[in-house]
Amino acid sequence: MRQAIVIVSFGSSVETARVQQISAVEEAIKAETPGSLAYTAYTSPTIRRILRGRGISIPSLEEALDQMLEDGITDALVQPTHLLYGIEYDKMKATVDAYAGRFASLQFGIPLLATTEDLRELAAILSEAYPRKEGEALVFLGHGTDHFANVVYPALQMIFHMQGREDVLIGTVEGWPSYEEVRAQLHVSALRMVPLMLVAGDHAIHDMAGDGEDSWKRRFEEDGLAVQCVLQGLGAMPPIQELYQKHIRTLQKGDRYL
Known part of the structure; x- marks a missing residue:
């Protein structure tokens, strides 16, 4: 069994926001999954294109999941940093559902403001x-x-x-x-x-x-x-980072909100 988590954000073309705020949330989530490999993905095609122009390559969720399969990952968790159950979340869920049969276990986390x-x-x-x-x-x-x-x-x-x-x-x-x-x-x-x-x-x-x-x-x-x-x-605030960690712990216990 090889475990991994892919942390999915909308993304940002503003370097300080990407490095200081998105990365801070990613690191907090990784701290709750120390035994898992960690991948990063952005859902915005526009942001990914802008970053590619700067020499920064960040995959889409589909590309990250394909890479996980290529790397031999069997048990995967997809955790969004998105705030709401919204259009982006629905798209991610459809992607995760399409990949579900290709992993032994594939869990999809909840947004920050789920309850x-x-x-x-x-x-x-x-x-x-x-x-x-x-x-x-x-x-x-x-x-x-x-x-x-x-x-x-x-x-x-x-x-x-x-x-x-x-x-x-x-x-x-x-x-x-x-x-x-x-x-x-x-x-x-x-x-x-x-x-x-x-x-x-x-x-x-x-x-x-x-x-x-x-x-x-x-x-x-x-x-x-x-x-x-x-x-x-919000990503720069440690108490907000802890809310994301709390959601990860809920998933690890096998609890579900929906």
Whole structure:
């Protein structure tokens, strides 16, 4: 029996995000599987193409699984670093299902925010990392998705409020709540914005904190608000890395969430 894990991320073309944040999560996951070989894969074809142009070759999930088979791996675990059950997760699951009969054992891990308890733990972690400041709102900006898993974002805001953090609002770049819905809830003149994403990559740099006319920072400032942006992805935070480790331990015990 040869065991291995492939850690699958969307990927990032921003070098600091890739090296400091994705890699930090990968190392945390590897620490929970010391007896297994470790592989890395990115799901974004665009990111893989950009990195190839820089001389960095990172395989797709299919390519990583093929390499594992070639290397004689019999028992494999596919662990995504993705935050939600969304479109990307569904695609990965279809890939894993297609390879299931080619391994003696092939397990597929869950995303970071898979359960209500995950959301409660995330809210507690972020509340501690970003304490309340009088007269200031705290806005977390996620990616958003057309998938029904987008309900995680408003659910997370409700959990913050139930934990006593009514100053926290959640928005999304490509989903709901949108800028207009977040803006309508703001009743202060200052705010901090933090990416609710694994990495502080292109979306955080440009859509959240950029100077372009569509960036949230610029739109808030044009509305007369003072804005501070924090460019740190969730992957850089040790307590978040521990949530991924907790999911690995759950799989190792044979427990399933679904």
